[in-house]
Amino acid sequence: MQHSGCRWESAALFSLVLGGTCYFGSQRFIGAVNGVLVFGIIASFGALVAVASGDLHLDALLKANFQAVPMSIPIIVLSFVYQNVVPVLCTNLEGNLSKIRTAIVLGTAIPLLLFLVWNAVILGTITNLDLGSDNMIDPLQQLRSSNGAVGPVVEVFSLLAIATSYIGFVLGLTDFLADLLKLPAGRGSPAPYLLTLIPPLALALLDPEIFFKALDFAGTYGVLVLFGILPAAMSWSDRYSALSPSMNLPRLVPGGKLTLSIVLGGAGYVIFSELLEKFGH
Known part of the structure; x- marks a missing residue:
């Protein structure tokens, strides 16, 4: 007590x-x-x-x-x-x-x-x-x-x-x-x-103990979605979507679709692997 x-x-x-x-x-x-x-x-x-x-x-x-x-x-x-x-x-x-x-x-x-x-x-x-x-x-x-x-x-x-x-x-x-x-x-x-x-x-x-429990969850899902998938998806939509108005903004991240695909694929792979690890057994 x-x-x-x-x-x-x-x-x-x-x-x-x-x-x-x-x-x-x-x-x-x-x-x-x-x-x-x-x-x-x-x-x-x-x-x-x-x-x-x-x-x-x-x-x-x-x-x-x-x-x-x-x-x-x-x-x-x-x-x-x-x-x-x-x-x-x-x-x-x-x-x-x-x-x-x-x-x-x-x-x-x-x-x-x-x-x-x-x-x-x-x-x-x-x-x-x-x-x-x-x-x-x-x-x-x-x-x-x-x-x-x-x-x-x-x-x-x-x-x-x-x-x-x-x-x-x-x-x-x-x-x-x-x-x-x-x-x-x-x-x-x-x-x-x-x-x-x-x-x-x-x-x-x-x-x-919730801090330690949340570390893996936040890193896998929260951070990778918020700072991995979403920014790359937003950039892809802004650059290549026909519905997005063209504003001729400078592209701060080089590499075009390849770079964005690597970011999306890498984040998605880690998330999918963790889901498979947790629920696949």
Whole structure:
């Protein structure tokens, strides 16, 4: 009972502090807070890599299991979703194309670098993985059991990573809801913030494991449909449909039908594979 009460208090405090920061804070203040959190992420990540890579075997990085690639795509896609924050980014940077491009490139490159380094550490440290086995192994659990210093660093890194993601999604979703409901953005109306903050808080309190359950579902169906199939289908319709008025807009994505077909086919293949995996047995 005490653990449950602590969970309620922690979750409510987390949402209150970060949600309040997004609602009451200025753009400069939110940027400063996010900058401090990102610095903390990089510092804790560096400490985590230093601690975990003490027994790194470079030859283990040469092993591969390509059959596991389709299963990893939903998590990879979900990890690099940022499109919902782009409208807020454009507003905050006042439409400066150079700054927007720099923010998007660096904002994607830094997580990608961390992602690759972390995977290299995991794959190079845990050498007893059976690539042909269907048994799921938690690499973090193995690292924690072999090195007691890993646990606290992981907790700090995870908290900071969730906090930065939380701020980004709150800003993006509140901006979307304000536009959808024709409400004033920012402090003009608390409704978008309440609609953004309260439902996930309630779900998290009702089922603390729902985040992990939703990761695979969101990456497979939500993200791949919303940011994979729909944009490609919309572009195809705008470019090649006879019903679409020709506006002579510049084509930002090269490759024509081939590129769009690859995007549609790739997203559709992953979704179909997951459906077949879940309901085919």
